[in-house]
Amino acid sequence: MFTGIIEEVGKVSAFKKTGNFAVLQIECCKILDDITIGDSVSVNGVCLTVTKCGEKSFNVDISYETLEKSSLAYTSYGDPLNLERALTLSRRLGGHLVSGHVDCLAKILEIKKESGAYRLRTQYSSDIDRYVAVKGSISLDGISLTVSDIPAERVCEVAVIPHTFENTVLKYKKAGDYLNVEVDMIARYIEKLLKKETKADKLKESILKMQQLEDFL
Incomplete structure (x- = not known):
């Protein structure tokens, strides 16, 4: 779990892709003083496991699913990467x-x-459109941001303060580049709960109708 x-901002020193x-x-x-093998680290918003630690670098393995769904598949030598260690209770x-x-x-x-x-304006998949709301949270390349406007379907805007812009990979980005997106997990849980309530309501309504039919007969 992370905070966004x-x-x-780290840098790709090696990237080897095999199949x-x-x-x-x-x-x-900065983060090397407190990570060990097996720890989780957010790399451009992707949770990865540390497999090797060195004096100036660390290694992570990337699975086929992560390569398919994230921008890490297009990583190359020298690319900047947002880094965050896993959240602790303190x-x-x-x-x-x-x-x-x-997502x-x-x-x-x-x-x-x-x-x-x-002002950062992005276009995303229609699959997550229902989870994006004005004043709601969204993670872009691992950065916790607040949606400021939704000017069109599948399009949202976020306001980025200068500190965040200068201290993340955003200062290296330009129009046409891609960012990893993760919607607010609370929105997903709310949707699931509402679906369960809807199913329960329909079941109650069906049972009531059956009882009314039995009384009539």
């Missing part, structure tokens, strides 16, 4: 609960600086 507050499997080596500094939850399970990719339509901040 990026701790460090539907890949090994990624990430050069970094840390403040500064962003929102992020699982590191990518889809979003295409950047526009990045524009205005009024001292940056």
Whole structure:
């Protein structure tokens, strides 16, 4: 589990892809003092397991499913990566609960600086449209952001403060690039609960009708 507050921007020092499997080596500094083999790390919003630790880098394995659903499949040497260690019970939850399970990719339509901040507009899959709401949370490349506007179907805008922009991979992005998207998990749980309630209501209604029919007969 993560918060969506990026701790460090690392750099790809090696990327070896063999068929539907890949090994990624990430050069970094800050987070190395507190990670060990087996730990979970968010890499551009993808939860990955540390398989090797070095003095200046660590390795993670990437499965075929992750390669299919995330932008990590297009990683190359020198690319910057958002990094966040897993949440601990003693840390403040500064962003929102992020699982590191990518829902889809979003295409950047526009990045524009205005009024001292940056407006980021993205287009995403219709599969997640119902989970995106104004003032709701969304994770883009592992960054916890708040939806500021939904100008069209499958399109949302977020406002990015200068600190976040300068200290994440967003400063390297441009229109046409893709970001890993994870919707707010609370929205998914609410939807599931509502579906269960709807099914229960329909069952109650069906039973009531059967009882009324039996009374009539």
